[in-house]
Amino acid sequence: MEIRDGAGRPIGRVMAQVAMVMNLDKCIGCHTCSVTCKQAWTNRSGVEYVWFNNVETRPGQGYPRQYEDQERWRGGWRRTGSGRLVPRAGGRLHKLATIFANPLMPSIQDYYEPWTYDYENLIVAPLGDDMPVARPRSLISGEPMNIEWSANWDDNLGGGPEVAGGDPLARRLGEKVRFSFEESFMFYLPRICEHCLNPSCVASCPSGALYKRSEDGIVLVDQDRCRGWRMCVTGCPYKKVYFNHKTGKAEKCTLCYPRVEVGLPTVCSETCVGRLRYLGVVLYDAERVGQAAAVADERDLYPAQLDVMLDPEDEGVRAAARRDGIAERWVESARRSPVYTLAARYRVALPLHPEYRTLPMVWYVPPLSPVVDALVETGHDGEAAGNLFGAIEALRIPVEYLAELFTAGDVEPVVGALRRLAAMRSHMRRVNLGEPVDEGIAEAVGMRTAEIEAMYRLLAVAKYDERYVIPTAYGVDEADRGVIEEVGCSLDFEGGPGTGGMGGAAPWGEASGRARPATVENFHALRVRQSGEKPSGSAKRVNLLNWDGRGRPEGLFPKKRKDGAEAAEEGTE
Amino acid sequence: MTWLDYALWGVLPYLVLLVLVGGTVWRYRYDRFGWTTRSSQLYESRLLRIASPMFHFGLLVVIVGHVIGLLIPKSWTEAVGIPESAYHLTALSLGIVAGVCTLGGIALLIWRRRTTGPVFSATTVNDKIMYLVLTMAIVAGLATTLLSAGADLTGGHGHDYRETVSVWFRSIWILQPDVAAMAASTFAFKLHVVIGLALFTLLPFTRLVHAFTAPVGYLFRPYVVYRARDPRSTTRTSRPIRRGWG
Numbered sequence: 025m026e027i028r029d030g031a032g033r034p035i036g037r038v039m040a041q042v043a044m045v046m047n048l049d050k051c052i053g054c055h056t057c058s059v060t061c062k063q064a065w066t067n068r069s070g071v072e073y074v075w076f077n078n079v080e081t082r083p084g085q086g087y088p089r090q091y092e093d094q095e096r097w098r099g100g101w102r103r104t105g106s107g108r109l110v111p112r113a114g115g116r117l118h119k120l121a122t123i124f125a126n127p128l129m130p131s132i133q134d135y136y137e138p139w140t141y142d143y144e145n146l147i148v149a150p151l152g153d154d155m156p157v158a159r160p161r162s163l164i165s166g167e168p169m170n171i172e173w174s175a176n177w178d179d180n181l182g183g184g185p186e187v188a189g190g191d192p193l194a195r196r197l198g199e200k201v202r203f204s205f206e207e208s209f210m211f212y213l214p215r216i217c218e219h220c221l222n223p224s225c226v227a228s229c230p231s232g233a234l235y236k237r238s239e240d241g242i243v244l245v246d247q248d249r250c251r252g253w254r255m256c257v258t259g260c261p262y263k264k265v266y267f268n269h270k271t272g273k274a275e276k277c278t279l280c281y282p283r284v285e286v287g288l289p290t291v292c293s294e295t296c297v298g299r300l301r302y303l304g305v306v307l308y309d310a311e312r313v314g315q316a317a318a319v320a321d322e323r324d325l326y327p328a329q330l331d332v333m334l335d336p337e338d339e340g341v342r343a344a345a346r347r348d349g350i351a352e353r354w355v356e357s358a359r360r361s362p363v364y365t366l367a368a369r370y371r372v373a374l375p376l377h378p379e380y381r382t383l384p385m386v387w388y389v390p391p392l393s394p395v396v397d398a399l400v401e402t403g404h405d406g407e408a409a410g411n412l413f414g415a416i417e418a419l420r421i422p423v424e425y426l427a428e429l430f431t432a433g434d435v436e437p438v439v440g441a442l443r444r445l446a447a448m449r450s451h452m453r454r455v456n457l458g459e460p461v462d463e464g465i466a467e468a469v470g471m472r473t474a475e476i477e478a479m480y481r482l483l484a485v486a487k488y489d490e491r492y493v494i495p496t497a498y499g500v501d502e503a504d505r506g507v508i509e510e511v512g513c514s515l516d517f518e519g520g521p522g523t524g525g526m527g528g529a530a531p532w533g534e535a536s537g538r539a540r541p542a543t544v545e546n547f548h549a550l551r552v553r554q555s556g557e558k559p560s561g562s563a564k565r566v567n568l569l570n571w572d573g574r575g576r577p578e579g580l581f582p583k584k585r586k587d588g589a590e591a592a593e594e595g596t597e
Numbered sequence: 598m599t600w601l602d603y604a605l606w607g608v609l610p611y612l613v614l615l616v617l618v619g620g621t622v623w624r625y626r627y628d629r630f631g632w633t634t635r636s637s638q639l640y641e642s643r644l645l646r647i648a649s650p651m652f653h654f655g656l657l658v659v660i661v662g663h664v665i666g667l668l669i670p671k672s673w674t675e676a677v678g679i680p681e682s683a684y685h686l687t688a689l690s691l692g693i694v695a696g697v698c699t700l701g702g703i704a705l706l707i708w709r710r711r712t713t714g715p716v717f718s719a720t721t722v723n724d725k726i727m728y729l730v731l732t733m734a735i736v737a738g739l740a741t742t743l744l745s746a747g748a749d750l751t752g753g754h755g756h757d758y759r760e761t762v763s764v765w766f767r768s769i770w771i772l773q774p775d776v777a778a779m780a781a782s783t784f785a786f787k788l789h790v791v792i793g794l795a796l797f798t799l800l801p802f803t804r805l806v807h808a809f810t811a812p813v814g815y816l817f818r819p820y821v822v823y824r825a826r827d828p829r830s831t832t833r834t835s836r837p838i839r840r841g842w843g
Contacts, residue, residue: 109820111820116815116816117816119815120812120815120816123812124649124650124652124653124654125638125642125645125646125649125650126638127646129638129639129642131638131639131640131641131642132639132640132715162715164640164714164715165714165715165718166714166718167714222821223821226820226821226822227820227821229815229822230812230815231810231812231815232812232814232815232818232822234822235822235823235824236821236822236823236824237823237824237825237826238823238824238825238826239825239826240826246824247630248629248630248632249629250633251632251633251634251807251810251812252633252634252635252636252807253634253636253812254636254638267636267638267639269637269639269640269719270719271630271633271635272633272634272635272636272804273630273633285826
């Protein structure tokens with residue numbers, strides 16, 4: 025059955041994607057997202073050097089160092105002469121031929137060598153004239169080391185031109201990017217996995233362990249299928265797939281899928297101090313993905329990506345979504361999606377490095393602040409519409425730099441987004457100062473005043489449920505909540521080898537056994553247990569560690585017999 | 598033939614097979630998470646880039662050589678018209694080149710493992726035992742080849758394994774082990790076979806299992822893999838999923 029959209033175009037297979045927008049104007053570079061993400065996901069041995077979420081200062085080298093230099097790392101896709109797409113690092117045969125030693129894999133030094141400190145020395149050092157010190161020790165070799173680089177070594181342009189000059193984008197722009205103090209500019213770029221529509225990490229995995237989830241588009245690594253061939257690390261141009269050197273398996277940002285599945289935002293979004301992250305569903309036409317990623321001109325990739333996305337307000341799109349088995353709740357959610365609104369309706373959010381041809385799904389509102397700052401420094405009114413509009417175009421930097429990041433070097437869309445942001449700023453200032461509304465401001469950027477104000481609401485005051493619009497229908501319905509049995513260790517049965525409770529030790533050590541499930545069912549069961557009034561679990565057994573002291577749980581004491589003597593065995597009633 | 602011959606060439610192969618198959622199935626069912634190459638490339642890649650392909654490609658040729666030498670009966674190659682001398686010369690020359698590559702590769706890999714701090718500290722006892730047996734198997738195998746070549750050079754006649762070892766090997770699979778054939782072989786071949794059997798016994802319990810999941814399927818699958826969260830529930834869509842992006 026062919027369904028057409030409002031413009032008469034046939035709609036192919038509709039799929040849903042949970043996507044993110046980050047408003048860079050609001051990022052203060054506090055790294056709270058990175059730290060909470062690390063605490064939640066990568067505070068284990070083997071992934072000491074791994075940051076699923078990191079915040080880079082731009083211009084800067086990034087993490088791992090100079091990851092954007094695709095001449096060197098060969099991430100993403102390459103368009104062949106005949107218009108086909110192949111992974112830039114080589115096709116299937118080439119991958120298998122280089123499987124024994126991946127020539128394009130970053131070494132630990134390209135990230136940084138993780139370390140700890142020799143704290144014990146502070147306590148056990150013998151009495152002497154000198155203060156004992158805790159020397160840094162490598163977590164890789166265990167030897168004492170000198171700290172020479174880390175994930176944020178060039179934070180806030182630290183290290184100056186010598187370090188920031190290593191930025192591959194700045195190098196491409198050459199003389200135009202200045203690092204002298206008076207002429208420098210900077211902003212922060214928080215990065216997570218892009219959960220691309222056309223993921224090159226997935227394409228690079230020889231085992232088929234990496235996959236894109238068909239319900240929500242989240243890209244995950246099946247830990248049971250990963251064999252540690254390391255091709256995904258090369259394939260991802262954003263270098264957001266990491267190799268766990270203890271388990272020998274790939275790990276990556278999961279978009280906090282156990283949280284997203286139950287309608288909670290990711291940890292990085294939840295803890296963001298600046299409230300700059302937005303989560304929402306985007307509907308897209310999976311059949312247009314291949315074509316869009318293979319357009320000839322790199323600068324057409326951004327518009328092509330917008331074209332893949334489907335407008336959930338369109339009757340035809342909604343009908344096609346229903347046809348393709350997308351739950352009604354998801355379609356409704358897509359209509360309220362802040363991501364679709366910012367990226368496609370207002371076009372103020374742009375994709376990161378579309379030229380990698382992966383169709384990334386984390387979008388960025390480019391920062392206007394460097395422009396405003398530059399204006400104020402020259403003694404102008406930084407928020408007057410006329411001044412701002414003029415300045416955006418006059419200040420070729422950072423616009424060209426932003427274009428290198430977000431639009432494959434095409435300044436037009438960046439200028440457009442910045443102009444809309446500038447118009448919003450000027451308009452809202454007039455409103456706040458009680459000045460008459462100037463319709464001309466909105467018209468100058470092709471918007472209506474009401475739209476400008478709606479955009480202002482979304483970017484400035486949107487509350488939790490407006491920023492994070494996440495549907496929960498993953499097959500777990502409201503009706504299921506609370507009645508799902510707690511899922512324990514699969515070996516934790518009567519007479520089984522499990523030592524009891526969630527996460528009991530596996531019988532053959534830490535790395536043995538199957539990965540523990542992180543599921544909707546577990547999540548609900550845990551929540552019920554944590555917030556419920558009644559003690560949970562079977563009546564035969566009481567876990568004193570999570571008994572909150574309320575009441576006298578069934579099974580805490582053996583049952584009394586009628587004659588008063590205590591039952592010899594539990595559960596004899 | 599002594600009782601030792603019966604034990605080594607009549608009973609042991611079946612015990613090894615049992616452990617190899619049973620162990621692999623057990624490992625796959627129980628420890629899929631531990632089923633990995635446990636690559637150390639993140640720590641060190643300069644030496645690895647030379648040594649690892651040298652070892653692996655050498656080993657692939659060695660494996661192909663074994664398959665041909667053990668599975669194809671002498672009468673077949675003769676029937677096709679390949680003279681014994683030509684076969685012998687090809688097998689020896691290819692075998693020596695591949696064997697030296699493999700041995701050189703593993704020597705370099707072990708040296709790298711010992712001298713690169715992080716790689717050495719990531720080495721388990723299991724790895725060390727495996728390396729020992731693997732190296733011994735390669736050395737013993739190369740020794741048989743070199744002995745044969747030496748015999749040729751001095752004008753003598755080397756031992757023809759295709760009339761002893763290969764016959765015994767094929768007889769295992771029809772459950773009628775030809776103990777006498779294997780017993781008639783030389784000491785070098787017997788040693789190589791015993792070490793080889795030890796290696797097969799260890800194989801399911803070491804990182805060598807990665808060889809069993811060599812990603813050949815990659816050549817035939819679409820680039821982008823989609824998978825449902827719950828494979829049972831989400832095939833509601835009426836349209837078939839096609840190869841590629843659709």
